[in-house]
Amino acid sequence: MTKLIVLLIGLIIIAFILWWFFGKHDVTSTEAAVTAERQSVDITVSGGYSPEQVVLKQGVPAVLNFTRKDASTCLDRVVFSDFGINQELPKNQLEAIEIDTSKPGEYDWACGMDMFHGKVIIK
Amino acid sequence: MSVTKRFWLSLVLSLPMLANMILMPFGWILPGGNWTQLALTTIIMLASAGPFAQSAWASFKKHHSNMDTLVAIGTMTAYLYSIYAMTTHQPVFFESAAFVTAFVLLGQVFEERMRNNASDAVEKLANLQAKDAEVLRAGQFVKLPLSEVVLNDVIRVKPGGKVPVDGVIVKGSSSVDESMVTGESMPVSKQVDDNVIGATMNGTGTFLLKVNKVGDQTMLSQIVDLVKKAQNSHAPIQKLTDKVSDIFVPVVLILAILTFLTWYIFLDASVARALIFAVSVVVIACPCALGLATPTALMVGTGRGAKMGILIKNGEVLEAVNDVKTVVFDKTGTITVGKPQVTDIVGDEAQVLQIAASLEVSSEHPLAAAILTRAKTAQITAKAVDNFQAIEGKGVSAIIDGKTGFVGNNKLLTDFKFDNVLVQQEIKLQNEAKTVVFVGLDDRIIGMIAVQDVPKATSSEAIANLKARGLKTVMLTGDNQRVAQAVAAQVGIDEVIADVLPGDKAEQVQAFQKNGKVAFVGDGINDAPALTIADVGIAMGSGTDIAIDAGGIVLVKNDLRDVDKALALSRKTFNRIKLNLFWAFIYNVLGIPVAAGVFFAIGFTLSPELAGFAMAFSSLSVVTSSMLLNKAKISSKVRAVEV
Numbered sequence: 001m002t003k004l005i006v007l008l009i010g011l012i013i014i015a016f017i018l019w020w021f022f023g024k025h026d027v028t029s030t031e032a033a034v035t036a037e038r039q040s041v042d043i044t045v046s047g048g049y050s051p052e053q054v055v056l057k058q059g060v061p062a063v064l065n066f067t068r069k070d071a072s073t074c075l076d077r078v079v080f081s082d083f084g085i086n087q088e089l090p091k092n093q094l095e096a097i098e099i100d101t102s103k104p105g106e107y108d109w110a111c112g113m114d115m116f117h118g119k120v121i122i123k
Numbered sequence: 124m125s126v127t128k129r130f131w132l133s134l135v136l137s138l139p140m141l142a143n144m145i146l147m148p149f150g151w152i153l154p155g156g157n158w159t160q161l162a163l164t165t166i167i168m169l170a171s172a173g174p175f176a177q178s179a180w181a182s183f184k185k186h187h188s189n190m191d192t193l194v195a196i197g198t199m200t201a202y203l204y205s206i207y208a209m210t211t212h213q214p215v216f217f218e219s220a221a222f223v224t225a226f227v228l229l230g231q232v233f234e235e236r237m238r239n240n241a242s243d244a245v246e247k248l249a250n251l252q253a254k255d256a257e258v259l260r261a262g263q264f265v266k267l268p269l270s271e272v273v274l275n276d277v278i279r280v281k282p283g284g285k286v287p288v289d290g291v292i293v294k295g296s297s298s299v300d301e302s303m304v305t306g307e308s309m310p311v312s313k314q315v316d317d318n319v320i321g322a323t324m325n326g327t328g329t330f331l332l333k334v335n336k337v338g339d340q341t342m343l344s345q346i347v348d349l350v351k352k353a354q355n356s357h358a359p360i361q362k363l364t365d366k367v368s369d370i371f372v373p374v375v376l377i378l379a380i381l382t383f384l385t386w387y388i389f390l391d392a393s394v395a396r397a398l399i400f401a402v403s404v405v406v407i408a409c410p411c412a413l414g415l416a417t418p419t420a421l422m423v424g425t426g427r428g429a430k431m432g433i434l435i436k437n438g439e440v441l442e443a444v445n446d447v448k449t450v451v452f453d454k455t456g457t458i459t460v461g462k463p464q465v466t467d468i469v470g471d472e473a474q475v476l477q478i479a480a481s482l483e484v485s486s487e488h489p490l491a492a493a494i495l496t497r498a499k500t501a502q503i504t505a506k507a508v509d510n511f512q513a514i515e516g517k518g519v520s521a522i523i524d525g526k527t528g529f530v531g532n533n534k535l536l537t538d539f540k541f542d543n544v545l546v547q548q549e550i551k552l553q554n555e556a557k558t559v560v561f562v563g564l565d566d567r568i569i570g571m572i573a574v575q576d577v578p579k580a581t582s583s584e585a586i587a588n589l590k591a592r593g594l595k596t597v598m599l600t601g602d603n604q605r606v607a608q609a610v611a612a613q614v615g616i617d618e619v620i621a622d623v624l625p626g627d628k629a630e631q632v633q634a635f636q637k638n639g640k641v642a643f644v645g646d647g648i649n650d651a652p653a654l655t656i657a658d659v660g661i662a663m664g665s666g667t668d669i670a671i672d673a674g675g676i677v678l679v680k681n682d683l684r685d686v687d688k689a690l691a692l693s694r695k696t697f698n699r700i701k702l703n704l705f706w707a708f709i710y711n712v713l714g715i716p717v718a719a720g721v722f723f724a725i726g727f728t729l730s731p732e733l734a735g736f737a738m739a740f741s742s743l744s745v746v747t748s749s750m751l752l753n754k755a756k757i758s759s760k761v762r763a764v765e766v
Contacts, residue, residue, distance in 0.1 A: 003387070003388045006384070006387060006388065007384055007388050010380050010381075010383065010384045013380055014377050014380055014381075017373050017376055017377055018373070018377070020183075020186060020373075021186055021187075021188060021370075021372075021373040022370070022373065023186075025186045046178075046181040047178055047179070047180065047181025047182030047183065047184065047185055047187060048181070048182050048185040048187045050185070052185075069181075070174075070177065070178045070181055071124075071126075071174030071177065071178060072174065072175070072178035072189065072190075072191050073126060073231050073234070073235055074178070074189050074190060074191065074411070075178075076235075079355050079418075080355070081352075081355045081356050081357050083352075084348060084351035084352030084353075084354075084355055084356075085351075085355070086351070086354065086355045112418070113410075113411055113414035113415055113418075114361070114364070114414045114417075114418065115189050115190070115410060115411075115414055116182070116187065116189070
């Protein structure tokens with residue numbers, strides 16, 4: 001009887017894992033706050049990126065302010081492969097990264113190990 | 124707390140438990156027994172392993188998972204179960220949680236250090252930049268920070284000093300060590316009108332240069348930019364790992380639950396035994412090794428290329444190089460020097476050159492430039508001439524020292540006497556596809572000057588290296604068949620396609636692409652389409668900016684032998700990526716079943732501690748393997764080239 005309950009619990013956990021990680025979930029997206037000549041977005045790095053998707057206006061100089069709150073070495077660098085940016089993110093320190101917004105498009109960023117991803121949309 | 128501190132803490136607190144484990148068979152037991160173990164492990168769990176749990180929870184809330192998820196779940200399970208076991212007086216395994224934490228942190232300490240090493244090629248390059256320059260301002264040379272230097276400033280460079288920015292020498296001469304930028308080991312001699320590159324080292328002379336590039340336009344900045352982009356680019360092979368890493372952790376968690384269920388329910392193992400297997404599965408699976416396999420190798424490979432003067436722009440190029448079957452070359456400027464040179468002088472050399480130089484001194488014909496250069500090196504000065512006349516469609520004539528001298532093409536032969544000896548020589552020169560200039564005095568031809576766009580000294584070696592690699596070599600040129608054949612024969616190229624219009628080069632490359640991947644090597648504006656269309660575009664560093672933009676690989680040193688080195692380096696790097704991925708996959712493919720107890724029947728199992736060690740070791744071995752690329756020999760098939 002105990003074993004049957006354990007089996008049931010095990011299967012329920014598996015089902016939960018499948019739903020939680022592979023099910024459809026909303027991605028947090030933020031539009032940049034645009035002042036006259038600049039736009040900027042604050043991104044918190046903790047177990048991934050918040051927000052994970054950033055929308056920027058084309059042609060306005062943009063800055064993404066990353067702050068890493070997470071101790072994981074997985075997240076200690078942020079890489080924008082399209083822009084050749086590989087920036088170290090010391091813990092609890094704001095790192096401003098300038099983004100070239102001259103060309104519209106979608107540009108991915110990732111952590112140093114390519115495990116966590118985020119996206120900049122320039123339009 | 125830093126990773127290093129977390130590691131030391133976990134190590135020191137784990138040691139008593141290690142002693143307990145080893146000395147237990149000899150009758151020594153840790154004072155305080157389980158209570159001491161609980162206390163030690165609790166500190167480790169809070170201080171050393173705490174951040175794993177925080178990170179795991181933060182990403183869990185975002186529907187993400189990572190390595191920390193696995194470490195946190197593995198150690199927490201061992202820890203919490205042990206507390207439960209303590210209360211029910213069953214065997215505990217606190218040490219598993221402690222050792223796994225220590226091993227994983229040890230791996231991270233090393234890995235962090237090595238990853239920083241792998242990326243420092245760019246920093247070293249950027250640090251080459253000089254900090255200040257002696258700039259001419261208001262008639263005096265003053266030391267100014269580099270940011271205040273503007274275009275067309277005149278800068279003085281002293282012996283042993285660093286050339287601060289790119290420019291042209293306007294006064295003085297010297298030899299300059301350009302090895303840091305181009306990888307060329309021999310100092311290059313520089314005179315007035317020669318270009319110098321910022322960040323190179325001046326030798327013994329003093330010179331003034333006029334600045335023609337500043338800021339991010341300088342060659343060094345552009346190289347740094349290119350290398351940065353290359354190091355962080357993605358190789359197509361990575362798409363596989365991207366997909367795997369997305370699903371990796373959840374799949375491992377499910378496997379671990381299945382392992383537990385199988386052992387506990389179907390194989391009647393105790394809860395403790397089943398849990399140990401499940402924890403081992405969670406701990407051994409390492410998505411980091413997969414994630415690190417490609418980027419670290421790319422970083423080291425492209426960084427090493429930059430040191431050799433070979434700029435590989437991205438991972439895609441690197442991967443394409445692997446299947447290249449044919450290398451197509453542009454002729455002018457790539458295989459050949461690109462400027463006609465005097466190759467032979469028939470007759471009295473001094474006299475022939477004197478007349479030719481005197482007559483051609485004001486001509487703008489490309490052949491005239493070749494003759495004047497030769498006269499200059501032979502230290503023959505042009506004489507003043509009178510009564511300068513053009514002989515319609517044939518050449519020019521003038522009076523020198525009271526005699527009529529003339530220079531022109533073979534149509535002059537109808538008007539002037541031509542010795543039989545000279546006739547033989549002329550046929551020989553024609554067969555070598557050289558352009559012959561005839562030189563005469565009074566009524567007879569006294570000599571000939573043969574001019575040709577000669578192959579670079581290194582071209583035949585470069586082609587031989589490629590052929591030894593089993594590649595087909597092809598030359599494309601707009602020149603006529605005879606000239607092209609002659610050059611091809613000199614350098615040993617396989618196939619010649621002559622009379623190609625500039626716009627048709629890309630089409631020719633496409634034709635070769637039907638038989639496999641093609642690399643195209645070129646330097647001119649008209650090569651840009653072919654460089655783009657080829658699977659691998661290799662631009663010569665001396666080439667036009669457009670060609671350099673279009674190419675996937677840039678040879679800064681301008682040496683055709685670097686084509687072979689670039690191919691060798693790309694292949695090495697790509698093979699290393701494949702090797703890394705292979706090991707990373709093998710670790711998991713073999714490690715997970717072993718950890719799950721599949722081989723229990725033959726007595727082969729993995730404790731959580733060993734699993735933790737294996738996990739740390741797998742990422743370390745991948746990073747080490749990438750770092751070893753720096754030591755790998757880049758040799759051609761013909762002979763070993765020391766780099």
